[in-house]
Amino acid sequence: MMDDRSATRLFLNSPPSVSALIAAVLEPGIAALGLVIAHDVFAEPFDGPAKALVLLLLVMMFPGVNRFGRRGIGVGLDIVLTWSGILAVLALLGYATDSLREFDRRMLSAWAVAVPLVQWACVAAGGQWMRRHAAQPQAQRPAVIVGANGMSLRVADMLSLRRDQGRELLGVFDDREHTRVDLPPHVALRGTLAELPAYIDAHGVKDVFITLPLTSQPRILGLMESLQNTTASLHFVPDVHGFSIIQGRLEDMGGVPVVGLLGSPFTGVNWLLKRTSDLLLSSLILLAISPILVLLAIGVKRSSPGPVIFKQRRTGLDGEIIEVYKFRSMTTEDNGPVVVQATRGDPRITPFGAFIRRTSLDELPQFINVLQGRMSIVGPRPHAVAHNEQYRKIVKAYMARHKVKPGITGWAQVNGLRGETDTVEKMARRVEYDLEYLRHWSLGLDLSIIFRTAKMMFFDRGAY
Secondary structure (H helix, E strand, O other), X not given: OOOOOHHHHHHHOOOOOHHHHHHHHHHHHHHHHHHHHHHHHOOOOOOHHHHHHHHHHHHHHOOOOOOOOOOOHHHHHHHHHHHHHHHHHHHHHHHHHOOHHHOOHHHHHHHHHHHHHHHHHHHXXXXXXXXXXXXXXXXXXXXXXXXXXXHHHHHHHHHHHOHHXXXXXXXXXXXXXXXXXXXXXXXXXXXOHHHHHHHHHHHOOOEEEEOOOHHHHHHHHHXXXXXXXXXXXXXXXXXXXXXXXXXXXXXXXXXXXXXXXXXXXXXXXXXXXXXHHHHHHHHHHHHHHHHHHHHHHHHHHHHOOOOOEEEEEEEOHHHOEEEEEEEOOEOOOOOOOOOOOOOOOOOOEOHHHHHHHHOOHHHOOHHHHHHHOOOEEEOOOOOEHHHHHHHOOOOOOHHHHHHOOOEEEOOOHHHOOOOXXXXXXXXXXXXXXXXXXXXXXXXXXXXXXXXXXXXXHHHOOXXX
C-alpha cells in the first residue's frame, strides 16, 4: 500500500546509479545469453527461430528490475514468479505459431530452470558486494540536513535506510536553539545555518539536503549563496508530504526544471511494451477461449430474458467515459445515475450469473475492450460512473487511478479486494493498491498478476 515516505524518496533518488544500469541489462542478458549457451551445450543450431526468441526476450524483459537492494527468499520468489509469467507468454506464442517444434524440449527445459537460478545468484552476489563496498569508510558520502522539521525527520529516516548505498548522516542544522528543536536521539543538531559552510569544509560533507519550508524563500536563497563556494552537492526537498506521488520524476523542459508529481508509468518505451503485450495476449486468449465464449453466451441467453452482453458506462483513461463489455449476470441492467453494487445473495443475480461472477467468467468479453484500446489486461478495475462521482469526494487520490487504462484484473483484485466495496474503508484500500501498482509497474508485475488471476478464477470465492 501507499508508502508515507514516497514524497521524500522522489527527491532522494539520484540519476540512475551504476547498480540500476547493471540491473537494467542483467536479467534480460542472462536469459538471452543462457539461450545461446543452451543451444551450444545441446548442439542445436542457433538459427532464425532462436534469434527471434532472443529478440523477443530482450523486448519483454528490458529494462530489468533493480533487485540489488533486497535480500531473503522473497527476491528468489519474485524472480521465479516473473520468469514463470514470461515463460507462460512464450509458451502461448509458441503454441499459437506452431514454433515450439523448432526447439529441443530438453534444451528448453534446462534453460527454463537454469535462468532464474543464475539470476538469483547474480543478484545475491551483486547485492552483497555492493553492501560491503558501501560499508567501507572511504565509500561513505557524509550528508547533513538543513531545517529541523517533519520533513527533515523523514529525510533522516530515508538516509538511514540508504546507508548501505553509501550515505552517512552527520546531523541537522537549524537557527533555533536546542530547546526549541525536537529531534530523536540518533539525529544530532550540529549548529546554525551560518555555521554550515565551515562545517562542510571541516568534515568533508558531500550532500546537503535543504528541507526548509517554501515560505522561507529568502533564507533559502541566502543559504544557497553561502554554499556556492563549497564542494557539497545541494538537494532541495520541498514538503509535499501527504500528496500521492505517482511516477515522480525531475524533467528539463527547455532549461526549466520541472518536478513531476503525478504521471502515468506508460510513456515512451513503457507505453509500447504495455500496448504490445495487451494486443498480443488478448488476441491469443480470445482465440483460445472462443469455444468457451460461445458456451457462456448460450448459458446467459437461457438463464433469463435479455441481451447476452451487458454494456456498462464506466470511467476510463483520464476520466473519459467508456463502454465496458460483460456477460450479463443479472435480471436488470443498472447503468444510470444510480448504480447499486451487487451483494452476496443479491436477488438480481441469476443462478448462472452467480457462477460466472464467482469464477470471473463474466469479465471475458472485456478482452474485446482491450483490442479496442479502451482497457488493458492489467490495471485498476473500472468503476461505474455513478460510483466514481460518489467516491471521488470522500476517498483521497481516488481519481489518480485513472492515469492509466482500466484493467480486466489488477493488483487490488489479486490481493483479496474483489467483489463488493460496501464501505468507504474497503474502497480506500482498493485505491491504495491501485496507486501502488502505478508506482511500481513492470511487465513482470503484469505477468505475475495475470498468473495469480488465473489461479483465483477457480479457487477464490470473494466475488459474487
